[in-house]
Amino acid sequence: MQIKVINQSTNPTPSYETVASAGMDIRAFLEDTVVIKPFERQLIPTGLFMEIPVGYEVQIRPRSGLALKHGITVLNSPGTIDADYRGEVKVLLINLSDKHFEINNGDRIAQMIVAKHEQAGWLEVEVLSTTERGAGGYGHTGLQ
Ligand SMILES: O=c1ccn([C@H]2C[C@H](O)[C@@H](COP(=O)(O)OP(=O)(O)OP(=O)(O)O)O2)c(=O)[nH]1
Numbered sequence: 001m002q003i004k005v006i007n008q009s010t011n012p013t014p015s016y017e018t019v020a021s022a023g024m025d026i027r028a029f030l031e032d033t034v035v036i037k038p039f040e041r042q043l044i045p046t047g048l049f050m051e052i053p054v055g056y057e058v059q060i061r062p063r064s065g066l067a068l069k070h071g072i073t074v075l076n077s078p079g080t081i082d083a084d085y086r087g088e089v090k091v092l093l094i095n096l097s098d099k100h101f102e103i104n105n106g107d108r109i110a111q112m113i114v115a116k117h118e119q120a121g122w123l124e125v126e127v128l129s130t131t132e133r134g135a136g137g138y139g140h141t142g143l144q
C-alpha cells in the first residue's frame, strides 16, 4: 500500500506495535494543542494520505485505553477510508467523559485496520426465500 506522511519526525509511518497486531496506531498531526470538551466532537488531522488497493478498505477504530481511561472514542466507528480517497485521513473523536481531554501533535489517537471487502451487485426480485428466522430480530430469540 502507498502512503504519504507529512511529518515523519514526530509522526512516523504507522506500524504494528506487536508481531500479530491487527491494528496500527495513528497519531494526531497538529500545530497546536487541541482540547475536546466533555461531550464535544472534533475532527483530528493525521498528516496521512493513503492509496489503498481496490478491494481493500481501511477502518478507523478507537483505542481501548483512551476509551477506558478518558472516555475518548471514534464517533463514526469504524470510520471507512475508501480505496479511491486521496485526501488526508482524519479521525472523528468524541469525549464521553466529564473532563476536558487534551491532544498534542504525535499522540496516538486511534488505530487503523486494513480489511478486504466485496463490492456487491444486486439482482432485484419481488419475493425472497423463506427462513426460520424470517423477520425476527432485535432479541426475538430471547435476551439471556
Ligand atoms: O473517519 C473517517 C471517515 C472518512 N474519512 C474520509 C475517507 C473516506 O473515503 C471519505 C468519505 O467517508 P464516508 O463515506 O464515511 O463519509 P460520507 O459522509 O459518506 O462522505 P462522502 O459523501 O464523501 O462519501 O472520508 C476519513 O478521513 N475519516
Ligand SMILES: [Mg+2]
Pocket: none
Ligand atoms: Mg460515503
